[in-house]
Amino acid sequence: SQQGEEDPQALSIQEGENATMNCSYKTSINNLQWYRQNSGRGLVHLILIRSNEREKHSGRLRVTLDTSKKSSSLLITASRAADTASYFCATASANQAGTALIFGKGTTLSVSS
Amino acid sequence: ETGVTQSPTHLIKTRGQQVTLRCSSQSGHNTVSWYQQALGQGPQFIFQYYREEENGRGNFPPRFSGLQFPNYSSELNVNALELDDSALYLCASSPRISSGSVNEQFFGPGTRLTVL
Numbered sequence: 001s002q003q004g005e006e007d008p009q010a011l012s013i014q015e016g017e018n019a020t021m022n023c024s025y026k027t028s029i030n031n032l033q034w035y036r037q038n039s040g041r042g043l044v045h046l047i048l049i050r051s052n053e054r055e056k057h058s059g060r061l062r063v064t065l066d067t068s069k070k071s072s073s074l075l076i077t078a079s080r081a082a083d084t085a086s087y088f089c090a091t092a093s094a095n096q097a098g099t100a101l102i103f104g105k106g107t108t109l110s111v112s113s
Numbered sequence: 114e115t116g117v118t119q120s121p122t123h124l125i126k127t128r129g130q131q132v133t134l135r136c137s138s139q140s141g142h143n144t145v146s147w148y149q150q151a152l153g154q155g156p157q158f159i160f161q162y163y164r165e166e167e168n169g170r171g172n173f174p175p176r177f178s179g180l181q182f183p184n185y186s187s188e189l190n191v192n193a194l195e196l197d198d199s200a201l202y203l204c205a206s207s208p209r210i211s212s213g214s215v216n217e218q219f220f221g222p223g224t225r226l227t228v229l
Binding site: 041043044045048092099102103104105 | 156161171
């Protein structure tokens with residue numbers, strides 16, 4: 001079953017613009033992670049935010065976490081054509097130690113030049 | 114690019130057949146997880162192996178089974194293939210199990226399985 005729901009399902013922007021993707025989840029989490037996937041291949045880890053953190057930055061990425069609303073957002077600033085990919089949020093449950101990441105359905109981002 | 118490799122890259126099977134997919138984990142990683150990703154969906158957790166033992170399982174039937182070897186490489190076996198088993202199968206490794214959390218997973222490129 002899918003834990004998270006990303007919004008929007010698809011996003012098209014121009015190079016240089018910012019892209020914001022949102023993720024909602026259902027159960028208590030230990031951490032939330034964002035992954036990128038190019039053309040149906042392997043996933044690449046982008047950033048991990050723990051349940052006691054509210055915001056985290058990595059290069060052009062900014063992630064926020066609101067555990068009271070069970071939601072997270074990923075902001076990519078100054079988008080490039082190379083950012084074109086699918087983005088997934090994944091949650092690590094607080095109730096199940098050391099096993100699964102639960103993924104959402106993803107947001108497909110298209111950045112045109 | 115991670116150090117996780119998977120073979121084969123693509124595979125075509127017919128309904129009822131059996132398939133074995135292989136994964137070599139990144140050096141130093143002793144935990145391997147397998148995920149199934151149907152077209153247009155997010156990955157779904159199949160199971161995880163830690164030090165050669167199954168350490169957790171998702172909502173998949175027993176015809177999905179696995180192995181982990183002493184060198185931490187892993188196999189996913191699927192018996193009695195069904196059309197709905199057509200998907201991208203992803204393997205992910207990680208350094209160790211941290212109590213109470215799943216940290217960064219390092220994914221391989223996947224095996225695309227088509228069942229006709």
